[in-house]
Each structure stands twice: as C-alpha cells, then as structure tokens.
Amino acid sequence: MLFPDDEKNLDAATAKTAKDDGLQPVPKIDLLQAIIESFVDGIFIVTTEGKLIYTNEFARSISRELMPKEAASNTVPEEIWRVCQSLIESRELFPDEKIIIEFEIAPKPTVKLRLRARWLELCASKHNFLLVTVEDCNLYSKSIAIADAKKYNLTDREIEVWQLRRANLTYREIANHLYITINTVKKHLKNIHAKQQEKNNMNEYKIA
Numbered sequence: 001m002l003f004p005d006d007e008k009n010l011d012a013a014t015a016k017t018a019k020d021d022g023l024q025p026v027p028k029i030d031l032l033q034a035i036i037e038s039f040v041d042g043i044f045i046v047t048t049e050g051k052l053i054y055t056n057e058f059a060r061s062i063s064r065e066l067m068p069k070e071a072a073s074n075t076v077p078e079e080i081w082r083v084c085q086s087l088i089e090s091r092e093l094f095p096d097e098k099i100i101i102e103f104e105i106a107p108k109p110t111v112k113l114r115l116r117a118r119w120l121e122l123c124a125s126k127h128n129f130l131l132v133t134v135e136d137c138n139l140y141s142k143s144i145a146i147a148d149a150k151k152y153n154l155t156d157r158e159i160e161v162w163q164l165r166r167a168n169l170t171y172r173e174i175a176n177h178l179y180i181t182i183n184t185v186k187k188h189l190k191n192i193h194a195k196q197q198e199k200n201n202m203n204e205y206k207i208a
Contacts, residue, residue: 040058042055042056042134044076046132052074062113065107065108080134084130086103087099100117104137115132116134145159151199154192158192161188
C-alpha cells in the first residue's frame with residue numbers, strides 16, 4: 001500500500017534512476033505489478049463478497065490446481081475463500097484486532113500449501129479487501145534440501161529422499177514416489193543423518 005507521499009517519492013526515484021541510466025521512466029503501476037508478479041508466494045486479493053480482484057502468476061497456477069477445468073478464471077478457489085471467511089468472521093468477534101488467519105492444506109500427497117489471510121486497507125477505496133498469500137511449503141523444503149546437499153555432500157538420490165522427507169512424507173510415500181523399497185529409504189536417511197552428525201562433530205571440534 002502506498003500513501004500519497006510514498007507515491008511521489010516512488011515516482012521521483014524511478015524517474016531519476018531512469019534519467020541517470022538513460023532509460024525511459026517505468027510507470028508506477030507497471031513497476032508494482034512486475035514486483036508482485038515476481039513474488040515466490042501466490043497473491044490473491046479478494047472482496048468480502050468473494051469477488052476475485054487480482055492474482056499473480058503463482059496464484060493463478062494454484063487456482064488451476066485447486067479448481068476443476070470448467071471453472072471460470074475469476075472464481076475464488078474454495079480453499080482460498082474458506083480462509084477468507086474465517087478472517088471475516090474474526091473481525092466480527094474482534095473488530096479492533098489486526099488478525100492474520102493461517103491454514104495449511106495438502107490438495108495432493110506431494111503438495112503442501114500454507115495460506116495466510118489478512119485485511120488489505122487501501123486509502124483510495126471504501127471497499128474492504130482481503131489479501132491471501134500462498135506459500136509452497138515443498139518449495140521451501142526443496143531449497144533447504146539443496147542447501148543441505150552442498151553442506152553435507154549428499155548424493156543425487158539422497159537429495160531426492162531428503163527433499164521428500166522434509167516435506168513430511170512417510171517412508172512408504174517416499175518409496176512409492178521414487179519407486180524404491182522402504183528399506184532403501186531408511187538406508188538413505190541413515191546415511192544422511194550420519195553425514196550430518198559427522199559434519200556437526202567436525203564443527204564442534206573446530207570450536208573446541
């Protein structure tokens with residue numbers, strides 16, 4: 001949300017940067033939209049009546065996953081609207097509190113999403129809007145697994161197993177996903193934990 005003074009400052013900053021670099025000034029609305037579109041999290045802006053006002057690219061891909069193909073493109077997915085309804089009800093109970101409602105959903109065994117809904121207050125509008133952000137928990141787990149792979153020198157298969165394990169999949173689910181046996185999953189996890197312990201012991205030795 002930008003206040004009038006912020007808008008003037010942003011206009012001046014973008015114009016000055018463009019002038020210094022010999023580029024054409026970027027319209028403020030285009031700049032803000034480009035920033036929102038680049039967010040890793042999904043962004044839904046919804047009215048209290050359930051009308052969809054805006055989504056970014058990741059939110060649109062989530063909508064395609066959550067809704068049947070025949071659903072209209074401007075329809076709010078049921079899971080998104082449910083968290084919005086909880087936020088609307090919370091305002092009736094706690095009108096003076098700034099509340100954020102958080103849900104986690106798993107539409108598929110390998111997909112886990114964290115939904116956060118809050119009120120979006122716009123100075124130029126009398127309408128009430130809700131902002132829902134959607135975080136891909138598995139994407140976060142994947143980034144952690146990639147970092148761990150480098151830190152602990154994991155093999156390609158260990159990376160795959162560790163990524164799914166961090167996404168809270170069971171041994172059986174990991175085995176089915178990778179077409180390996182449960183014992184093989186346990187073996188890989190045992191090796192991963194051994195490498196982690198070895199690394200931790202080395203760090204403790206260096207500190208000592």
